Amino acid sequence: MGLFDRLRTRPGKEPIHAPDLALYQFTTCPYCFVVRRALRRLRVVVELRDISRVPGHRQALLAGGGMDQVPCLLITSPDGSERWMYESRDIVGYLKSRFASGRKRQAAPTEPKV
């Protein structure tokens, strides 16, 4: 296994798949970048729904969440009820509280420098 394979696979840090979460976002949105970066750092895998490429995703976001603002994290409970969470800061906070280990981490800025 080469260096890049080792870096990519991060031995001992298996990704966590969270099928109850879906992130509405698009690639060039800086706030979405902040959330995707948090997911990457926490090694959490969620479905990414790109509203700029898939019109159906934008419609679902608008219908479900009430705004077509991104990022928005859709959290589906076991009973099927949905929570649409807007605001990158809130989403990152939720992800950290749910997935971060007990280890103290360096605080990361949640606002992009735009």
Ligand SMILES: N[C@@H](CCC(=O)N[C@@H](CS)C(=O)NCC(=O)O)C(=O)O
């Ligand atoms: N305060 C929000 C800002 C999000 C935001 O401005 N997103 C832009 C895309 S980069 C957007 O969805 N704009 C469309 C709109 O607000 O309707 C956050 O931190 O998530």
